[in-house]
Amino acid sequence: MKRVTPTFKKTTKMMTAAVLTAGLLLPTTALLGTTDxxxxxxxxxxxxxxxxxxxxxxxxxxxxxxxxxxxxxxxxxxxxxxxxxxxxxxxxxxxxxxxxxxxxxxxxxxxxxxxxxxxxxxxxxxxxxxxxxxxxxxxxxxxxxxxxxxxxxxxxxxxxxxAASTGIKVTEKTLKKTNNGAVIDIRYPELSGSAAGIAKINATLKQHAETFLSDFEKQVEEFGPLDSRDMHYEADGSYMIAYNKNGLLSVVTQDYGFYGGAHGGTVQSGYNFDVKTGKEVTLAQLLKANPNHRSAIDKKIAAEFKKQGSLLEEGSFKTIGNAPGFYVTNGGFTIFFQQYEYTPYAAGIPSFDFTFASLLPKGTNPFAGM
The missing domain is CATH 3.30.457.10 (Copper amine oxidase-like, N-terminal domain)
Structure with a gap:
């Protein structure tokens, strides 16, 4: 079974299903393991x-x-x-x-x-x-x-x-305006509840949105007006809640910026929080019961890249490294890479799904050590 994380972003022009089809039928990466x-x-x-x-x-x-x-x-x-x-x-x-x-x-x-x-x-x-x-x-x-x-x-x-309540309510916040011909619509989540780490989590997510806005406006000021009247600068920020159980909140953000040219670009981030402390949880923490997890993951991703033939440079992927981009799901976790990091733009955001059961000893609770 194959997997890709396509990036859907709005424009101020009419977007039809045909346009979506053209933009979203992308080369795929892999789903490694069957989710619970x-x-x-x-x-x-x-x-x-x-x-x-x-x-x-x-x-x-x-x-x-x-x-x-x-x-x-x-x-x-x-x-x-x-x-x-x-x-x-x-x-x-x-x-x-x-x-x-x-x-x-x-x-x-x-x-x-x-x-x-x-x-x-x-x-x-x-x-x-x-x-x-x-x-x-x-x-x-x-x-x-x-x-x-x-x-x-x-x-x-x-x-x-x-679904049963987790005790954490999510409200959508927006940074939305039109500035010197640039259309800005950045959405981010704000949490409420009794968990001790909520204030810290909110501060992190708000800062992410504000940093995207600030960087975008600096770029627009540097580049100056677009030559074409049919185009405008655009900043579109979106998010999804990928996991909200077992004391862990996983949030995926996508920051899309258009500065002219053939297309814009999207940067995806994965935030995985311990709701008790507000601190970010690493993949190594979740997989600490398997000291060889990185090697196992590297081999599977390298094999899938080779199978696809989608790398910009053959053999360029070696390892996910110490701090891979990832987010947690109901079935396990997803590791992802950015546009152009290893593959061409048309490949979207290459993503690889893993189950905890495929990497951890039987009966291991990946959230126990948070």
Whole structure:
């Protein structure tokens, strides 16, 4: 199974599904290991079936799901109605919005598929369109939409309900303005709750957004006005909450800047916080039960790069190093690299998913040592 983290960014011009398709069908990197979140659906989808019942808090939603390609696909409109989730459509962009921040999904149907973004950050997982109805994977609902789902093989039913509260509320903050022809829309999360580390986490995330804004404005001032009237400088900051359990909060940010030319550029960051202290957790801390984890990860990533033939220079990747970019997910963790770091721009942000179970001794709790 393949994986890539595409970068979806808005422009002030009309963006259609066709434009999204052209920009998001990118060469892919690898999904290394099967996530726990997908384990049930991998087994259940061995025999594709369309007769999958869906319930919300024990009540039928009025439309069936179906299983295919190692996942269960849930009907969007029926789910939104049953769960009381907001579902809106923007005629200008052709985008649907399901839910509210920080559990908002952006949906863009195209050619029988549905591109999905979490908080504006593009996901590898795609939805489906069948019979004029949009469907999204159960794994996406569990990972990014604040929904728990359990599969009952005997009744062929997916039971959905709101995810249990972690005691941390996420509110979206915005730095938004138009400055000398530059369009600025930077969004970042602000937390509230009783955890001792929240104030420190908020300060870090706010500083990240303000630094992006400051650096962008300095660049615009240095470059001067754009020659073309059809273009403008643009700063767009987005984020998604990748994990919020077991005392760890994982946040992914994407900072997109356009300064003229053929295209802009995106920088992705992964923040992994211990909510008790507000300190960032390293990958080495999570994998300390395996002193050889880096070697194992390096080998798998190098092998996948070689298989793809996507490196700018053959053999240029050697190691993830002491401080790789990563974020935690329900199934494990994702290591990523920046645009142009090892691959051409068209490759997006190369990302590699690993399960904790594939790297740690059986029964190890990666969060125990935080």
């Amino acid at each position: 979140a997908n384990a049930a659906t991998v087994t259940a989808s061995a025999q594709a079936t369309k007769n999958v019942k869906v319930t919300w808090n024990g009540k039928a939603v009025g439309a069936n799901a179906f299983q295919a390609a190692s996942n269960t696909y849930v009907p969007v409109k029926a789910l939104a109605k049953a769960a009381g989730l907001s579902l809106t459509y923007d005629k200008t962009t052709g985008l649907y919005m399901l839910g509210t921040s920080p559990n908002k999904l952006t949906l863009s149907p195209y050619e029988g598929q549905v591109w999905i973004g979490a908080g504006g950050v593009g996901l590898q997982a795609q939805g489906r369109v069948s019979g004029g109805t949009m469907y999204v994977p159960l794994s996406v609902l569990r990972d990014y939409a604040g929904i728990d789902g359990a599969w009952n093989a005997s009744t062929k039913t997916v039971a959905l309900k709101p």
